[in-house]
Amino acid sequence: MFQNPGSGVADNAMLVACSDVTFPDKTVKKMVVVAIAGTAAESTFDWTDEDGAGGGKGTAITGVVSWADFLKTPTEIPASPPAADEAYISVGTATGLCTLLGMVDSSTTPKQTLVEHLATSEADILVVTGHSLGGALSAALGLYLAQTGAAPGIATTYVYPTAGASPGNDVFAQTFAKVLPAVPGPVAWQSWNLDIWNTLDVVPQAWGTADADPTIRTLNNVNVIYGNVDRTPLPPNAVATPADVAALSSRLLGWSQGSQVTYTPVQGASFPGQTVHFVPERRGSLVGLPVRVPPHDSIGFAAQALYQHGMAYSDVVLAGMTPLPQDKNALVSGVERESLTELLNYFATLFGSASRVEEPDRVEAAE
Template sequence: MTNPTLDAYQQIFGMACLVGRSSGYKGTAIELQLQLQYDLSFYLNNVPPVTVMGQTSPSVADSSVTPVLGSWNLVWGPALLEENNDGVADNAVFVAQCDAVAFPGGPVMPAYVVAIAATNPDSLYDWEAEDFSVSQVVNWSTYNPSDFSPSGYNGTDPYISLGTATGVSNLLKLTTASSAAAPGTTLEQFLSSVQPAVDTAVIFCGHSLAGALSPTLALYLTEQKTLKAFDLTLVYPTAGATPGETHFASLFNSTFPVLPSGWEPQSLPYQSWNTMHWNNLDVVPHAWQKQDLQQIANLYGHSPNFGTAATLSVLQSLAMLDSSRSGAVYTRIQNSSLSGTLQHSDGGSAISVPPQSLKDYVEQLFIQHVEMYSGIPADSSNPEVTGLILPQPLPKPAYPKLVPGVSSVTKAELIERIVSQIIGWISSHALSALKPVLEA
C-alpha cells in the first residue's frame, strides 16, 4: 500500500476526531457505545460487528478512508462513560493499531494510538466535574486514580487540577462492553498485556478536555510502568486547557522531550510530539494560565454591545478567580500556537466580529475550537478553509445510520447548550461569591 496522504501527526489527530464523534449523539450508554463502534467501522479495520445494524463480521475500512488515513485496526474499545444516565457521553476512548507508520523525521514503525474524546458540549458533567473544576488541586506525587481527594497546595510537589484528576480516573475505570474489541478489560489491563513487535510506539492523543487528559494519562501510565513493553511513548494533545501547575508542567516536559533522540525536526507548525498544539484564537486553551485568561473576553474584539461585553468580562474575571483560588500557578506543558483566522459566517449565517451577542462569541468559539483544526468545507457562499492540522475533515459515510434508540445532535443545539452552560456557570459562581455578603 502507498503512503496515506496524511502524515503521522495528522493521522493521530484524525483518531482524536473520530473518538470525538461520541459527542454528536444522545442515547443510553450501551446505545452510544454501539453507535461510536458502528461509526468507527467505516474508518478502521477489525471493528467487531454491531449486530443490531446488520453487521455480521469485523469491519474493513471504507476504500475512501485508507488512502487518506492509512490502514488502522481497532484493538480495544470503544469504551464510554455516561455518568448521570442523562443520554450523553461524558468520556470516551479507544485504541487503534497500525503495522507501519512513517514518522516524519523518524523511522517507519508499528504504533498503537490511545484516542480520548473531547468535551461533550452537551454534558453538564464534563463542564462541571472535569473542565471547570480547577479551584482545587490534587497532589500528583500521591495521586491514586481510584481513591483521591483535593489537598492544599504546598508549593513544591507537582499538582493537577481536580477536574483533570477526575477525568483520568474516569478513563482508567472504564471497562469494555461485551460487544467491543478486547471485551471485559480496562485500558490499563489492555496496555499492560500487549506484546508489541520490536520498536513499537504508543501514542496518546485528544482534543479539548482530552488535550489535558492525554498528557496526564500518558505520564501516569509511564510512571506506573504500564507501557514498558513499548519502545517509545508519544503524546499529541490539541486545544487543551492547562492540566496542572508549574512543577507538573516541568515533570511532563522532562519526561517527554519534544523530539525523540535521533529524529529530525520538522518545519510545519503542527509537527512536534509531546507538545500541546493550540489555535491562538481558541478560547479553551487560554484556560487556566493567568496571562492567557486575561485575553478571553476580547479575543474576538471588544463587543460594542454593553450586555455582551459585561457578560464576557464577568466570565473572564470568574475564570481568573477560579484559577488562582488554590494558590497553584497553572502553567502550560510545552506547547506551540497555531495561527487561526476569524470567521465571519457559519454555513450561510453571519457572525458579527467583534461579537454583538454571546451567541456570536460562542459561534466563533465553536469554529475556532473545533472546525479550524480540521478544516471547513466550502459552501454556497464561502470558500473552503484549510485546517490548522487536517486540510479538510476526514471522509464521511455517504449514508450515515443511527443505532436504534440513538438521536443525533445538531451543531445549533450544541452551540445553544454552550451558551446556556456559560450563563449557568457565571450565575452559580456569582451567587457563590455574593453568598457571604448576603448572609452578613
C-alpha cells in the first residue's frame, strides 16, 4: 500500500497472489496474479497526480514520459518536446508505475519489491489486472514486466485491465498490441490482453480525441453518452448536456490535446451498457438515488457515471454466477465506508461544480 504524505486514504494498493487454477479444459496451471486497486474515491493525489482528471492544470496528462527511457530506468521526468514516432506514457501513468514498482512487501525477509519477487517466482501464467486507474496501470505494468523480462520463471504473461483510460499514445498502444497480442474470448470479459469496457462508462473515453463515435473510446463521446445534446439550437424535447459536464469535458480534451501526442486506447473489447433510473448505494442495495435519463444536472450525470463505471461491470460479468458470501467483518477502527451522497458531493467539489445532493434525498427502490 502507498499513502501520499498528508493523505487520509490508501492512495495506491497492490496485491500479489499465487494459486493452482483449474481451467475449463480441466488442465491445472499455477498462476500468479498481480491485482492493482483503482482510484481511491476520495484521494486527491489519485485524481490529480495519476488519473489526471482533477486539479486545474492537468500536468499529469499534458506531460508525457518516454517509454523507452522508462524501460531503462523508471522515471516521472517528462519529455520536452516529445518526438514523433516514439512511444510515450502520461506523467500520471508514470507516477502510478513508479509508485507500484517502489512498493515493498514488509512481510518478507528480506523485504522485496514486485520485480524482486517475480525474479524468483516459478509459475505457468502471470496475470496483471486492475480496474479504472488500476486498468490503465495494469496495462502499462504488464507491458513493462513483459518487455523487461521481469519474470523469467513464468512462461506466459497476460493482462486483464477493465475500464482503464489510455495510458499512453498511439505508438505505445501499437507496442502493447505487438508484445501482448489480443486473446479474444466468447464474450468481451472472457478475453486476455484487452481493456474490457462498458460503452456507457465515461472513464475509458479518456484520453482519446477522435470525433464522437459510440463504438470507440474518445473524450468527444462524454457530453452525449447518456442521451444529452451538446449542440445549438437545441432540438425540441432534447436535454442539453449539463453545463458543468460540458466545461469539464472541454477542459480534459484541452489537456489531452496539449500533450502534443495522440493519446490512444490500448486494444479493447466492449459490452453494451444500459442506462439506469436508480443508482443503488452499493450492489444489491434498495437504498440509493433516482436519476433521470438523460441527466438534467451534473449530479445526475455523476450518479449515472458512477454506476456505469462500477456496478455495471459486476452486474454483467457476475450475472448468473453464485454470489460471493457477504463480508460480515467490521471495518477497521476509524475507517468508514463512503455513502453514495458523500462520493457525489466529493466529485462535485473536485471538478468545480456548485451542484450538491443532500443525504435525505436518498430513497428506496420500488420493489
